[in-house]
Structures are given as C-alpha cells and as structure tokens.
Amino acid sequence: MKIPVNFIAMVMGLIAAPLVAATEADAARGVNEQLRAAWVKEGLTAAPRSEDATFLRRVSLDLTGTLPTADEVVKFVADADATKRGKVVERLLTSDAYARHWGDYWDALLMGRLTREGYIDRNAFHQWLVDQFATNVPWDKFVYSLLTAEGYNTNKVPGNAASNPPDQQQKFNAATNWFLRYRMALPELAGTTSRVFLGVQIQCAQCHDHKTEAWKKDDFKQFTAFFTKTWPTYYDKGMIIGTTRQETKDWPVVAPINAKTERYFTSYKEYVESKPRFLQGEEYRGFTSRRAALAKWVTAKENPWFAKAIVNRMWAKMTGRGFVEPIDDLRPGNPAVMNQTLELLANDFIANGYDLHHLLRTICATEAYQLACRADAATVAEGHPKLWSAYPMKRLELETQLDVMLQATGAREALNRLTKSNLRLIRQSILKQFVTQLGTDDMAEATSFDETVPQALLLLNGTLVNGATRATPGLALAEVLKSTTDTRARIERLYLRTVSRRPTEKELAGWEAFLKEPREVVSKEAPGGEPLVGPAANRVTPEVANAPADMEFKELLKFIKTSGDYTALRGRVRNNADGLLFVKAFEQYSADYPLAVLASMGGGTTVEEQAFEDLFFALVNGSEFLTNH
C-alpha cells in the first residue's frame, strides 16, 4: 500500500513543513522559515503544495524551456520516491536543454532579439553563452569574461574575403560580440553593464542630475570612462558577404579623438576625458586594462550589488516576482520586499562560489516554488500572489512559447527535416514576427509582454499552429491517432503532450460530446497557392533574370520568389549595405519557406480526424498550454 505523502508528514510531526525540508539545502530551509513567518504576520494562508505533474511541467519549463515528455509525466507521477522533485531538478540542470534555454535568455537580454549587424556574429555569441551554462561557469567568472573580452568576433571566413588574419582562430573570442553590439554607444554599454549586472541604474544620470536620484552625471561619466581604452579594429575592407572580422582590444592609451577613432567615440569626448572611478568608490589610476579593473570590482565579493542583482533576477524568473521590482533597480529608494531573504540568498550564493546550479536548486526547493498556482482575491495583489504564498501564472518567454509549440505538435522534427537541421533560422524568423507584432522593446523581459491582437491572430490562424496541429503523417496528432483507436486514450495522450497531465473525468466527457457533434469534412483551395517545391524552387524569376544592371538592390529583392533567385542575386551584391539586405532577406526566406511547405501539407481527411485536429488546436491555444503555472 502506498502511504500518502501528507500522512508521513503528519506522523513525523512536520505538518507545517513540506517533506522536501528533509533534503533541501540549508538556505532553502532558511528562506522557508522567513516566508512562513511573513505569511503568519500578514495573515496569509499559503496555497497547498503543487501536484506532481504540475511541478514537473513547471520546473521543466523554468529550467529548460521545454515540456516533459508524456512518458516522463507518467513515470514521475507514479514514482514513490520522496526526493523525486530534487532529483528531477538535478537531471534538468545538467541537460543540454538547460544550457540552450539560458543561452537564449541571456542572448535576448544582452543582444536584443532583433539586432542584426554585419559586424556581429550572433550565432557565435549564442554558442558562447550556451557553453557557459553547459559547463556551469561560476557567475563571477562569466561576467568577468564578458566584460573583458578581447579578440576576433567570429571564427568564420567570409566567402569573398580577400585575405585572412593569420591569428583569427587563436584570437577568436565570441564574447567580444557583446562589446561590438555597443559599438559607438559607450554610454549605453556602461548603462547596461551597471543595470544588468549590478541592478544599478546610473544611466538615468547620463544627461543631467536628477534631484531625487542618487547618481550624478559625474558618476555616469566616470563609470563610462572604464570603456574608453577599448575599441575594435576592422580587418575586412570593402564588400563582404557574411560577418566582417573585428578585433576588439584594450589599448594602453585613451582613444585619441581623430577621424579613425571618432567612429567609436563621436560625441563621447566627455567620457574619454573623464577619469574612471568605481561607483561610490575610488578613482582608478592603474595602468592595466581599465575593463579588467572594472570587471574585478564588479565581481568582487565586497561589491554590494553584484550577487544581489543576479539572485533577485533568478528569483524573479523562477517565482514570477523579484524581491525588488523592477528586477534591475536596486537603489535604496526602491526597497526590497523581504530584504532579509534576498540577503540570505545572496550571501549563500557568494559562499557557494557564485554557483548558478546551487542557486537554482535552492530556489526550486523553497515553498515559493513548490506551492500550487492559485489566485483568489485575498491573496493576490497586482496580479501576483502576495509574498509568494502561491505560485503565479506566468507567461512563457517568447522563445519558450515557440519551442513548446514545436515540441508538443511534433513540428520540431518535421521542420528539422525540411530545413536540413536549420531549425534555429526558423525560430529566429518566427521570434522576429512575434517581437515586432508585440509592439514592444526587443530586449524586454517576457513578464512585461501582454498578449496582443496580432499575436492572438498568429496563434488562432497562423500557418504554424494551423499546420502543426493537423493530422499530417510525421506530426504528433497523426502519431497519436495511429497509436490507439480508443477515444479516451487518444485524448489522454494529447493532454499529456500539451498540458503535461491527464484530463479530468469532466474534461473527457466534454470532449466526447464535442467529438460526436455532427460535422462535415472541410477542404478548400489553399490561399495564395502552393509553395514551390522540387525543381521549380530553383527556377529564376524572369523579373530577376532580366533586371537592368543599374537597378537598386533593394528594388531587386522585391522580385524574389524562389531560392534560385537568391542564387542569381548573390552576384549582384555591390557593397556592405546590399550584403546585409541580402542576408536578411535570405534568412527570412529560408525561415518562411518551410512554414509555407508545412501549410501546404495535407491534414485530416475524415470527420473524426478533423474533429481531433480541432481538439488539439484548442489545447495549444489555451492558457494552460501557453503559460507556466
């Protein structure tokens, strides 16, 4: 006989403490004590512990941005091991998906989702981030490497390069792409550095002193001065298709303001002329790299902001709300809720060598993370459970939303085949659509994204969701329908794939009624014609073939219909601007094309198949699927 977990807890006299207390780290125990005391003080009743299936889905999404498989859900729920939650956290932290998920997160945050420049190798930078998380590089080392990165931005050689730097491969350091992103924008680099890594918003003092804010213009100028001895050197001259090689380097001198360096330092004379000074600290007078000195100060144990900033950010990411909100504004005028808990976690993080795995393990073991998602008027303020007395309903990051859609529908494998394993391109293109249609800052945190009408249209009527939920051979629904003829078993399998739980009796009954409703098979002409496949894809469109030699490249691009056109136009790139236009257009095409193919594929041809398509379509359009809870 299985003894319920709650019963064991009662017998052991641990009614108030959940069972994880036996295995949780000391820090988590400390956090839990403080949380419980705060709830008592505020008269809040905490939500019950989350269901196992819910927890598995929650922690998989938060740590890896992916859904647990149906098998994983079934096994986890059946597992009687009292320490299974801790064990699954451990497994997820060391998965490839963990590294990719956090690589995606920091890529969007540091680079912006839409940034595309001929001198930035975004793939290399993304891979660098993924590598950091895959090897769990301590946070202080991560930030140090990023802030002090020198070397070449890319290890790739442009197809039409006239020559290559002999030391390109040895000096390749993808982290330099972050510095390049702020090329000619030193104040922004300084502002971002202090905001993201320290939670200090000195950029508010960039233009003038604000009466109510602690930082003055001089603080800002002198902080920015740490970056004025660093600039990149162009290697490639003339027209390049691909990423131009740039070597970022710390120089022993402050940039002389001349025609050459002015590209980087235009209008930043005042920063170049300022002496570097640490925030609330001394001027830096040393002769070694200014950025190294800054990075050392930022990541020092004594730095009052560094550990708190990342702990607050990760706590907010995991539990839906930071101790301090906005999460990157730690100024004294914006005090933390439960500051002692933030300090406890920050000190523990430092004591454990800035180990992100340790921090995440601790957060996952706290009640703030373990409780059920629940909302009632008494415990919710500003859309969030008060003092973490329940787990909130969180919108998924854009990247995650897309990934779970691809995962649940099986479209990931299908698109991978179609694009010869170039799924990343499609992801980028769809994300771009998401971001621009959301009408928001491309570096915004997902928590600030509200759903918009264009996004709703994308989900309700877009090519991807329509196509991916069809009973097309090779996609998830067809597999499920093939695996069993039992209606209830089919519904259960679709629930496990999407919302990672079994349907309730009521839900099953509701769907059985839905599936039995009278209907006819729908089939009509595809709007906009079928995509070009096979030899037709390589044909060159006459307008492209016969375009006059002096036609502007921008205009030429408008005629493109086939991949053959891209091959034909490659040779007509005349300068870097054309090259960038070409690359952008080609990426868009490479991403749109497989979706068009997906849209053109056949789906369900019987009443039953189409009814299941509708059911599956509804599941992936529901809030339960589109959020973490």
Next chain:
Amino acid sequence: MKLNQNGVIASCCPGPIVAPSRRAFISGGLGAMLTLAIPGWQLMAEPAGVGATLRERAKRKPKACILLWMNGGPSHLDTFDPKPGTTVGGSFKAIDTAVKGVRISEHLPRVAEMADRLAIVRSMTSREGNHDRGQYLMHTGYIPTGTLAHPSMGAWVSHELGDARAELPNFVSVRGPSIGAGFFGVEHQPFVVQNPMEGVKNLPLAKDVDARRFDRRLAAIDLVQTSFAEQTGQPAVGAHGQVDAKAVRLMRSPLVKAFDLSQETEASRAMYSNSDFGRGCLLARRLVESGVKFVEVTLDGWDTHYNNFTAVKNLSGDLDPAMAGLIKDLEARGMLADTLVLWMGEFGRSPKISGNDGRDHHPGAWSAVMAGGGVRGGQAYGSTDAEGEKVAKDAVDVPDFFATIATLLGMNPEKEIMSPMGRPISMSDHGTAVRGLMKA
C-alpha cells in the same frame, strides 16, 4: 472607485474640467467659437446657449492623429531649420516656401509648397540625448523612470478618444514598434503593421478551415479555458479570452480592408510616391478614414553620425512626397481639419559637423512640424540662434508640446489617470498648451 480590466482606476468624473478661457470669448466672439472644433469634454462644461448647437455637436466626431516618426533624430538644420552659408549649415541650400519668409531645405520642395498648412516649431527643446530615453520621452511625455511604464501618445488617444467596441484597433503603428501602452494595458497597445504592403497577417482562414469549423474551434477553446479557470481561479485566463475575441472580431470585420493598399488607385498611390514610407502614409490615411484614432508611421535612419548629408538627402527623398501627399490628400478628402499630422523624432542633431561628415545627437534645440487638426498653419514658430545650437525665442518644452497636442485633439491635457504605483499621470505632465500653435 473600482479597478477596470487593465488595472486602471476608473472613476465616474472625467477629471478637472477646463472651461473655455474668458479671452476666447472676448477676442473671438461667438462666431469664432462656432468654427472652433470644440472638444467633447469642453462642450459638457459649456454654458447653455453658447457655442455650437446640439445638432452640430452630435455631428462632430473625435479627431484623429497621424504621427510621422523620424527615428534616430532628424537633423533640424538640414530639414526645417536651415542655416545656409554658415559653418554649421552644411552643404544644403534653403528654398522659399508657400509662406513668405519661411525657408526650408532644398530637398523638401513639395513640403515647401504646403507650408501654409504647416506650423513649423523651430524651438523644441528637451534634455534626453540618448535614443532610448529620447524616444520614450517624445512618445510618452515622460523620462523613463524604470518603475512606471508610461502610456505613449497613441495609447492616450486610444484611451481618451478610441472606441472600445471598434472592430479596428484604435492605435496602429506602421513600420516600427513604437512605444507601448504602458500601464494602460493590452487594450491600448499599438497594433503593429511591419510592412504596409502586406497589411495584417494571418487574416484569411487556412485551406481546411471554413467559418463553421472555425466557430467549432473557438467553442473547443472555450472548453479548455473554462476548465483551466475552474482549476486555478486565474483572472488572466479571462484576459486571454478577451484578446482572442478581439482578434476574431477583426478577422470578421469588413473594415479590415482599410489595411489593404491594393484597393487604392494607381493615382492615389503615386501621390505618396512608391517608397515604403509613402505607402505607410497612404495606409495611415486609409486607417484614419475607417475610424482608427492614432496612426504612427516610422521613417528610420536619421541617426546620421556619419555621411549626414547623403543620408538626409535620401531620407528627404522618401519624406517629401509622402508628407506633402498625405496633407494634400487629407485636405482633398475634407479630413485635414479633423486630423492632426505631426512630424518629429527624438531630438535634433548637432550644429557641429564631425570628422565623418556626420552630426551627433542634439536635444537642446530642434524642430517638429504640425499640420491640420486645428493647427495654426503658415508659420515658423519660435527660433534657434544663428548656429541652431540653442533656442532663441519661444521655447517649446516637452510638457507644453504634449499639452498642445492633447488640446488640439480635444482631449483634456490635465486629466489624470491613476497609475498602478498610485501616482496620477496626465498626458501633459503639467504643461501648458501653446496658444500660438492653435487656431484662435
């Protein structure tokens, strides 16, 4: 007082009401009042028997606004505030306009012909020289504080003049993401059209979905949503449903053809020229015609740190026919009086020409342009010094500029909306409308 769905405190009284000023009565008299497009909220406060008759009031529809957003910060010296022949003036010449004594860049000849409809504000001044902060400021009227997301101008117009039941969005942003609705919430978020030629994406139903099947799908989504709401008690589930409902309403609306430029004649397309920006302006006119209250059209590329003159000349080539065409077209359709057209970016550019033949950021003195919608056209308002460095006369700061826009659109610039932080926010941030920019 209660919270509405966006967390905005809805109150029954419309905030402080500003009565028409005494001077307006004395100097303008009754006749002037009749021709004035008097905002609805003012009419309510008007004494009986004064001003327009009830019938005329009923006919008056709320105004709309088209913002031509010059992203990156356009050089005032190379567009609307030229200083030819000086060291700061650069290589461009100035040309005469339809207004005597007002000269603008030689690369804006068609706009010059329309100058009698324009109020060129040459004395704009602000203090934010960083793109993000300047863009935020000139969209919202506030500097970013990090703690409160202010609603942008379009969101204010949507909030105050928009129809919540309209099938089309009240705020559309063409070719740029704009700044969002901040704490006004999803309802007032800009509807983004990235490519004016493509219009709205994902409108036609897929090949195997007809109207009945789509209805069935919506019913299936209802099943899912109801079940989840029961399990978690989450109000957010309801918000999701509201957005879906709006999307469906748009899919089914006949008005959605407003987004379809193929419905325009070749002649009307030519009027705006064939650039993407020109098409964006044409789309803006179509949208306003169909009841959209605020359209922002972006022309990007004004961050001319190098090769300023080549870049501004090219940009002017796109701007000139589109802006002139828009004003001419609105006028020909009798829409100009009810449509406020704004031209601006986040700041101007430095008088000093850098070693790269470029100009840097310059928030201290720059130009904006207004037309239509009750603007007193045919003037250059304010001026800069000989170098275009500082404002010499009639400075217009950001709060005053926003107060002017609000007043022109018939909104109460002082109306305060409580933010979630408990701080009341008004569109004008205590600015005063500039009388000289408005028709008497």
